[in-house]
Amino acid sequence: MEPRETIIEVRGLVNRFGDHVVHDGLDLDVHRGEVLGVVGGSGTGKSVLLRSIVGLIRPAAGTVRAFGQDVTAGRQKGAAVQTRWGVMFQDGALFSSLTVRQNVEAPMRELMDLPADLRRGLADLKISMVGLKPVARDNYPSELSGGMRKRAGLARALALDPEIVFLDEPTAGLDPIGASEFDELIRRLQQAMGLTVFMVTHDLDSLHAICDRIAVLAERKVLVTGTMREMLEVDHPWVHEYFHGPRARAAQASA
């Protein structure tokens, strides 16, 4: 097997809010081309981990290297990697006063110097790639269904042709059919674009359907990483319950 390239390397990460320690010496590698599912109980710091990797939270200690650059060192250095990743927040986090197209154009406006017609063409391409009809381009977020808003959020995350996308609970709030369509979309885009995907999720079906590897957050760190098959062997109470509980059995049966 070829050695795997690590594109995100988190070492010794410490995050705390007041005296509440969320992460205490967390290590994690993300490999190029994989779909990594990040799971953990509520409040274990999955979103905080995502936000500290993309520079929205400055950790109390530890380092995050992205594409070989230390992105914890300061905003200046981090700016260079911002075009290499895209982020989709939990509810899509779209700008409510902008249309879908304007939302997708926003990262291009901020970080690239493109003529308006090219920017618009690229935005429309991304909108069609996520399966939204052309008519949705001029809609405002409030005019879209939850599933469409998520697709629009994904189109915005893809705006700059990133190498990695960070998705925070992409299927939360979708009905089962919508959720599996969204999984399928992520898998197709990942294969077509050679994307790496970092996905925080509670969705056991998504873990089965599209994740190459899973990282479990517990006890203020990444307790274990591995394939779904490896997760089934882990002898830790929470991990065992999560991957063997009734919902896990149902997801396994339908995978």
Ligand SMILES: Nc1ncnc2c1ncn2[C@@H]1O[C@H](COP(=O)(O)OP(=O)(O)OP(=O)(O)O)[C@@H](O)[C@H]1O
């Ligand atoms: N800005 C903040 N200020 C204070 N506490 C915070 C802040 N952001 C997160 N926390 C706390 O950090 C902990 C981890 O939060 P986080 O949102 O990362 O959890 P999570 O694992 O994503 O949970 P869930 O699965 O419920 O979304 C929580 O206890 C939360 O209250």
